[in-house]
Amino acid sequence: xxxxxxxxxxxxxxxxxxxxxxxxxxxxxxxxxxxxxxxxxxxxxxxxxxxxxxxxxxxxxxxxx
Amino acid sequence: xxxxxxxxxxxxxxxxxxxxxxxxxxxxxxxxxxxxxxxxxxxxxxxxxxxxxxxxxxxxxxxxxxxxxxxxxxxxxxxxxxxxxxxxxxxxxxxxxxxxxxxxxxxxxxxxxxxxxxxxxxxxxxxxxxxx
Numbered sequence: 001x002x003x004x005x006x007x008x009x010x011x012x013x014x015x016x017x018x019x020x021x022x023x024x025x026x027x028x029x030x031x032x033x034x035x036x037x038x039x040x041x042x043x044x045x046x047x048x049x050x051x052x053x054x055x056x057x058x059x060x061x062x063x064x065x
Numbered sequence: 066x067x068x069x070x071x072x073x074x075x076x077x078x079x080x081x082x083x084x085x086x087x088x089x090x091x092x093x094x095x096x097x098x099x100x101x102x103x104x105x106x107x108x109x110x111x112x113x114x115x116x117x118x119x120x121x122x123x124x125x126x127x128x129x130x131x132x133x134x135x136x137x138x139x140x141x142x143x144x145x146x147x148x149x150x151x152x153x154x155x156x157x158x159x160x161x162x163x164x165x166x167x168x169x170x171x172x173x174x175x176x177x178x179x180x181x182x183x184x185x186x187x188x189x190x191x192x193x194x195x196x197x
Contacts, residue, residue: 007182024136024137025072025136025137025140026070026072026137026139026140028067028070028073028139028140029137029138029139029140032139033139038139038142040138040139041138044138049160059115
């Protein structure tokens with residue numbers, strides 16, 4: 001699964017640690033999601049979408065689609 | 066996970082493991098001393114002989130509590146993966162050794178070594194690539 005987390009973070013000048021704090025997860029977890037090593041659960045994906053005020057599909061895209 | 070990235074649940078887990086480890090050292094030293102100088106018998110003997118196992122069970126319980134308390138799903142995924150890989154490796158090693166012991170003249174290990182092997186493999190599983 002691909003995502004635009006790095007770009008969205010850069011637009012807001014947030015570090016991974018900043019985003020991690022907003023999400024209530026570790027910086028390592030943000031890094032894993034951002035680099036595509038880990039696909040977040042639906043609740044975490046919704047949380048990320050809410051923080052960026054975007055729909056989930058504007059942040060994550062399915063490789064198979 | 067670097068120390069600065071430890072989640073609150075992981076910090077609690079670490080504290081519990083340290084307490085259980087200290088308890089294990091105390092129970093083991095106490096049991097060895099007792100059975101050397103004044104060996105208890107009967108039910109009390111069995112109970113005291115099993116005493117060092119309790120803190121080890123405590124470490125397993127701490128791991129279970131950690132899985133329940135961890136709210137960071139990626140960290141939970143990592144530790145679950147580590148448990149599965151570590152358990153698989155430990156079972157494989159113990160099974161192979163059991164068969165070798167059955168047919169060949171090698172050293173017999175007491176059953177509590179399973180826990181030692183499991184802890185070693187649980188630690189080694191952190192180094193298995195993928196997922197982090």
